[in-house]
Amino acid sequence: MNSKIIIYQIFTRLYGNRNLTRMYNGSILENGCGKMNFFTLSVLKEIKKLGITHVWYTGVIRHATKTDYSGYGIPVNHKAVVKGNAGSPYAITDYYDIDPDLAENVGNRMEEFDALLKRTHKSGLKVIIDFVPNHVARQYHSIAKPAAVVDLGENDNVGEGFSPRNNFYYCPGCRFHPDFDLHDETGKEYMEEPAKATGNDCFGPNPGVNDWYETVKLNYGVDYYAGRIGYFNPVPDTWKKMLDILLFWAGKGVDAFRCDMAEMVPAAFWKWATGKVREAYPEILFIGEVYNPAEYRNYISSGFDYLYDKVGMYDTMRAVICGAASASAITGAWQATDDIESNMLYFLENHDEQRVASRFFAGDGLKAVPALVVNALMRRNPFMLYAGEEYGEKGMDVEGFSGCDGRTTIFDYWSIDTLCRAENGGLTEDERRLYDIHVKVLNIAHTEKAVGEGAFFDLMYVNGHSEVFNPDRQYAFLRKCDDSLLIVVANFDSSDVDIELTIPAHAFDCLALKGGLVMASDILNGSKRKLNLVKDGRIPMRILANGAAVWKIKLS
Template sequence: MSKKVIIYQVFTRLFGNGASCLRKNGTIDENGCGKFNAIGATELSAMREMGISHVWYTGVVRHATQTDYTRYGLPANHPAVVKGKAGSPYAITDYYDVDPDLAESVPDRMAEFEALVRRTHDAGLKVIIDFVPNHVARQYHSVCKPAGVADLGEGDDSSLGFTPKNNFYYCPGCKFSPQFSLDAEGFGPYVEMPAKATGNDHFDPSPGVNDWYETVKLNYGVDYYAGRVAHFEPIPDTWHKMLAILLFWAAKGIDGFRCDMAEMVPAGFWHWVTGRVKQQHPGIVFIGEVYNPAEYRNYISSGFDYLYDKVGMYDTLRGVTCGYMPASSITGAWQAVDDINGHMLYFLENHDEQRIASDYFAGDGWRGVPALVVSALMRRSPFMLYAGQEYGERGMDEEGFSGRDGRTTIFDYWSVGSLSRASNGTLTDNEKQLAAFYAKVLGMASTEKAVTEGEFFDLMYVNGHSGHFNPDRQYAFLRKSANQLLLVVANFSDTAVEAGVTIPAHAFDFLDFGEKRCMATDLLTGRRMSVSLVRDGIVTMPVGAWGACVLKLNTSAHK
């Protein structure tokens, strides 16, 4: 049977931190920190039982932090160019090291991570980590690189704004002078001369507070100063260094890379590097954070297995859930990428997005149920959820650098309430029930052949406004494999409905099943009901408020 990829994103710094007395802008000593060793066989087994196939350990590679590890031989970072006490996991300071915050024993941090990889594999799960190719921390310096490896920027000619031989872009003769103070108590001012270009393509020395000022842009041979002229022959030095980094991690048993802001790195590099990595490590996957639909096919042809379906499916499902888009718009979202549908990664939460249960999204985790059912069951596409989503985590804390914005912080030392309650056995009844529902849907997504390998048929074109169906609030589709047929209806409404869904004659022909009367089971509730499958006929079923119905029928024989 084909395997559906279901990814569980674990923000490693937060996942195992059970601290209850938290201080805004607290240090690691005050607020604690999750550890590699906190993710044990019990936690991994629970993930596997939920239907998870891959765990994305976010924030593994060593990044800039305000925590002092100089006693372990790790350079200190200037606080003026670190966001939050813990720092952003996307401001990498050493591509060949892991975050010391995550280790019980800092000198043994890599061994502890390697043990986590083995535990994850032993649990029947695969491992994904971040690869951050577009930018690094302003004070990047590798102390763990293998012997004979030149550091990024080590041979750069900083008198040149651009040359394909450099790893960074420079502002010759200009001091780094952002639009805010660079002073920090006990450190003095941060000095960078000449200034390097900032990670979000800011090619002057004065980024603003909303820019990625803590990072510097890596040079892949594209001359932005001359209007994005590419210089790919000979192969730029950065390409070779990044290939070595990917191979370093792949050799540790990593099964996939989630590639941060992949579209800010030229597709030519991806084509060159993914083929080389896959040649040595067959089966390894590349997941790209790409937000420009016009570039999707370019990056897939460059070796990406999966791309974020953010501006299409995510934005649409959010719009439908929040009531400012009709459910029928889901059809257009999948049709726009139908030719590459197996490559599009569906999700409702991740570290960048607001929590479903936050005040800024749906306000209640249960209101995400119809979107969950649609995104998990509609196509063969992989699905991703963010740790805590299954409990209805609200993300409404004001942690420090990260304000009260409906997101779980990536910059601060903190503890996620729902994850803490899950680990110590104090989940509320509501959280337990929502988690059980997630497990049921994800189990269905990972085991039902109609989902993992079946055909998909959108029913919306024959189900317009009527007395028994509202396409503004309901979405319906079929999945079929062999003799198993699923009829799925999602209700994005706060009112329970008796949905009457028309099954067109074309669906019978396209999916190859005949008319019959049979018993059907709602896989979500266990309810049994008699169903008449008739060309252009209507199947009626009850669907709860903010709920769904997944009817399973056997189409093998007439009764």
């Protein structure tokens, strides 16, 4: 059986932290930090109970931070080019090293990561880590690279703004001079001359405070100064260095890479690199953060297994949850990627997006239950859950560099309220209920053959506006594999509804269904009843407010 992939994104620094101080802009000593050793076999077993197949340990590679680890031989970062006290996990300072914040014994941080890999695999879960290919921290310097590896930028000709032999882009004759102060609290100024181009394609020396100023863009042989001309033959030096990094982590047993801002790196590199990695590790997976739907097929053909479906499915589902779009719009969202449906990654939260339960989104995690059911069960493609989402984490803290924006910080030392309370039995009734729903839905997604392998049939075109069905607030579809049929109906309305669902004759023909009286079990809610399957007939059912029904029928 081809089981559906269910990814659990864990912001590693925060997940295991049980320090409740939560001081604004606090240091690691004040607010604490989660560790890799927190993930014992028993913790991983609980994660797997959710229906999870893959764990994405976010932020495990060493990145820029204001915390001083010079006693362990780790270079100190200038605080003017670090966001937050903990720093962004997407400002990598050493691609071959592990974040010291995450280690119980900093000197043995790589050994602790290796042990985490082994425990995760022993628990039956696969491991995803970040690969950040577009940019690095401004003070990138590897102290852990293998002896034969030449550091990024080490042999660059800094007098050339662009050269396919360089790893970075430069502004010759210009000092790095953004529109904010570059001094730390001791008065020491950050100096960079010539200035390097900034990670979000800012090719001048004066990035703004809203730019990715803490990063520098990597050069994959594309001359942005001359209109994005690509120089890919011979293979650019950066390609070779980044391939070595991928092979290093794949060689440790990492199962997949979540590739940050993949579309900012030329597709030609991905085609070359993914092919090379798969020659040595055929089962490795590549998950791409790509936001331009016009580029989806280009990046899939370049070696990506899965791409974020953010601009289509996520944006549509968010609008439906909030009442800004009709549930029938979901049909258009999946149709836009129907030819590549198995390559799209669905999600309702991740570290970049606002928490569903925040006041900037739905204000209540339970309001997203119908969206969870639809996204997790409608197609064969993977679904991703962000740690805390299963409890309705609100993300409404003011942590420090990260303000009250409905997101869980990626820049500060902090602890996640619901995760802390879940461990000591302090969840509210609604939080426990939401967790139980996630366990049921995600395990249905992972174990039901009709979901992992089956055909999909959208029922919206025959269930239009009527007194018995509201396509603005209800969404319905079928899943079928062998003799197993699922009838899924989701209700985005805040009131219970009594509906009558039509299953068209075309569905009977397309899915080889036979009519008649059948016994059905609602595997989400636990009830049983007889259903009369008739071509173009109506099936009455009640769907709870912000709820769903998943009727399973054994046709044999």
